[in-house]
Amino acid sequence: MVKVRRKRSVQHLPQQSFLHPILAPDSIAIIGASADPTKRGYKALVGLIKDGFEGRIYPINPKTDRILGIPTLPSVDALPEPVDLALICTPAATVPELVRQCGEKGVKGVVVLAAGFRESGEAGAQLEQALVEAARATGVRVIGPNTNGLFNLHKKVNLLGLTNVQPGGVGLISQSGNMLLALTLEAENYGQIGFSTYVGPGNQADVGFSDYLQYLGEEVNTEVAAFYVEGFNNGRQFIDTARAVTAVKPVVVYKSGTTAAGRQAAKSHTGSLAGSYAMTVDLLRQVGISVVHDSDEILPVAEGLSRMQKAAGKRVAILSDGGGQATIATDRLTEAGLELATLTEETQAALRAILLPHANTSNPVDVAGTSDTDPYVLAQCLEILERDPNVDQLFLVGMFGGYHLRFAEHLIGQEMRAAETIIELVARTAKPVVIHSLYTPVKPPPIRRLREEGIPVYASIEHAARTLAALGERGIYLKNRNKQTQVVTFEPDPEGLALFERANHEGRNLYEHEAKQLLQRHGVTVPEEILVRHPDELEGLSARFGQQPLAMKVVSRDILHKSDAGGVRLNLHSDASLRAAYDDILASCRNYQPGADIHGVLVSPMAPRGVEVIVGVVRDPAFGPVLMFGLGGIYVEVLEDVAFRAIPISRYDAEAMIDQIKGRKILAGVRGEAAVDRKALADLLVTVSGLVHAYPQISELDLNPVIAYPKGYAVVDARIICNPGV
Structure with missing residues (x-):
């Protein structure tokens, strides 16, 4: 059996991040190392030993000489070298002083596990500030506090004590320790997804999301960066960093807090600023990040992007062995913003030549029983669809890999042959081939064979559709990235600045007519309008505007919502109606907010319907x-x-x-x-x-x-x- 492993063309940013020696350390100190199997200081030490960490380990515990056969040190001061990373396993109250000692000893980075900082209230916030001050004074970088730790599986650094987590290409940053556990269990069950680096950022008192993103963009073992985010403290820095990272590798984000209650929970859990969900999603997508809306989509989409990277566009050809699932796939793809490719007549003729007469050869293609006795035909159909210039992505839906279980054992040979043909197709085409199978959970040999070659096979049509959407979105983003970088800016002008200086001097916002003046000075079309500050100035205005229906609005520094205050009158046709409207507006506004400063009213023609x-x-x-x-x-x-x-x-x-x-x-x-x-x-x-x-x-x-x-x-x-x- 010939193995044709698909070549991956994952790029990386040049190494500039300060996190490289910290997250891929050659020396580690465990402050609070313990012989008690229930303690983190024990589990971290066991993890390093069992996984075969090849660097130097320095357990620090003043009460014992050895732990697990490794000599201990009595204090940070006793370290024989400036280590790359120190894991602090002691209570919160001890942390600021230990951070100071680490910095003075030349430790590059510390991981602070303890909770009881900003997330716990004012006293905790003060303790966190002391931690930050100690770090800044001595130059040590801080991961956490309130973190569950980190691992770097390619470096054999596992400070969480997790087992059965395989090295791979997914770099993961998660604000939730339980989410990490769920994802690692999912990866273990799936059997083909592995991780490069994981960090729990905790409170991000020092090192933040953008720092981790920069590192993952540079880290050579990371093919895709995945984030579970409850809230961004510095979202602007994150999206600025993402502009560079998404140019070279995919980034997947799941943002929790989609509801007001969820955002409040996130704030109380991490102390983060969780903004509008819709706004956050749009800003992340603006810089090429793939946003997933369900937590169980994180790994499937991350794996798909790591293996296939991108698609040329959103035109998908569906190949199915059942009409029902073809319909479901069509619905999900359409909902995800994808398009059904229009197949050429040449493609359809080639399909008709190998399928039963009653098969559907338009998109979605339904082989209509042809594969029941000849599952190899599915691979042949994929090859035909791949050649179609109107197709950007291929989506196989149905029960591939399970025909020998469903119909006859001898079909295993044709299914294995089909798997080899699909492997060869994937290796030579730039078009993503996404496969769904009902038999994925059973892991029959044809599916295992595809997975051996790094080809994802999904049990869920929904997960597959979301992966196809992410591949299309990424391809379109990369295609148009240069257009997005051509942002439009200009300089302020003196008269515009003068408007703000006057408003600032008077302690107010811009009046409406001033706001429109500013807009007009920079090219925005605004309607003609007149500021009236005395009723006598209304004389002749209706004639000036040519008998057009007029609108009148109050101008006040104290009234922002004019309609609520009765400060708007419409369909005014004469000077008399203007004067009556003027009196009504002033009376209504003064009744609405006694003492409000009324600067005048604006009179302008009513805008036509649109x-x-x-x-x-x-x-x-x-x-x-x-x-x-x-x-x-x-x-x-x-x-x-x-x-x-x-x-x-x-x-x-x-x-x-x-x-x-x-x-x-x-x-x-x-x-x-x-x-x-x-x-x-x-x-x-x-x-x-x-x-x-x-x-x-x-x-x-x-x-x-x-x-x-x-x-x-x-x-x-x-x-x-x-x-x-x-």
Whole structure:
């Protein structure tokens, strides 16, 4: 039997991370080493001995001379060399001083297992601050505290005492120790997934997610980096690092806290800042990260990406031996944003030549019983589909590997022959071949043979579909990565800065007309409007605007939500109606908020009917300035049909935001309505991004609604909240 192992072309970043000697150490000190089998200081020592760690081990315990036959040292000061890594197994109160001693002794990094720091309250936060100060004063780097430890299986460093964990290409960072246990048990049961490095980041008092991501991007044994994240303390740094890492290898993230209750649980568990789930997902995907929504997808998707890396696109050919599963596969692929490839007539003719007459040769292809007596035909069909130029990925669905169990034992020969042909196909094609089989849990010989060659076989159609989606997303991201890097920025102008200086001096946000002036100065189209500060100034306004229906809105530093305060009047057609509206607005606003400062009112023509969208910006505490786009008006918070991108954005990002929302069909025109001006909307998004990047004085920006038209748009309302002290 000829083995054709598929060549993997995984690249790595140049080694620059400070974590290399810490996570791949040649010398390890165990502070709090113990002869008690229930203690971590014992389990870590046993793990190093059993796994055959080839470096130097220094158990530290002042109460004994030897543990497991290894001489102990009485203190950190007794270390004969500056070790690469120290594992601290002692109580929280002892940690700051031990960290200081390690730093003074030249230890490169320490792992702090103890809990009782920031996650436990104010006293714990003070203890953690003391730990950080000791580390910074002496130069030692800290993993944790409140971590369950780490392993590097290729270096034979296992500080968790786990057994039956195999070395492999998945680098894993998990904020949950139980999630690590679940994933290692899943890998053990699956039998083909192995790990390179694992770290529990704990509270990330020093070393954080972005540091681990940089390391995994450089680490030569890591083919894919996988993260279980409850919350990001410095999300902006993580996505900035990911831009470089995802260019060379896949990154998979499962973000917990999809609900308000889940986010609160994450905060109490790790002290992290867990932001909006939808926002976090969009920002991660913006930089090429594959986001999975179910925890049981982490390993299947990670394995698929590590083995197959990417696809040229999202066009999938489904090959099935049953109509029901073909339908399920089609549903799941469509839900994941993939497309059924349109097979060429040449492909379909080749399929008809080897399949029974009643087989379906359009996509999804159903062999309709042909494989019941000849399972090798599945491999032949895959070869035909692979040659089709319209196909980016291949998806085999059904019971491959189990025909000899289901029908007749002698079919094992044809199934093994099919497995060899599939192995050879996978070795020579750049198109991912993803296989689902009902018999995966049974592990029959044909499936074992595929797995021996590193070809994933999934028991779940859903997991396979999510893997196909990740492969397509990664391929498209890499294809368009250069476009995404072409972000649009510009410089602030003096008059724009003067607006913020005046507002800051008066202790207020920008008035609406000032916000629109700022937008207009940078190329945003805004409607004509007049600020009226005295009722006499209303005289003749209706004629000035050519008898168009007018709108009037209050301008107040104290009233942000004008409609709630009764500060808006519409469909005004005469000077008399303008004066009456003026009086009504002032009365309503003063009744709503007595003592509110009323700067005046804005009068402008009413915007014609169109499609309402929203453009907004927030400065997220973890991710920094973030742009939002979606359907607008009063329903934005109800429908939540919005897209997010980290600022600054490229034009490619702007167009992707418009395409992402479910309401894109409305933008494209429905029920006889004309499509809106996508180019103008993309221009607006790029300009707003550049504006916020240019003016750090902007804390929040809200254009809601913006009325989109077949040609151009109208910014009906604009609000800019100032960043205090900037």
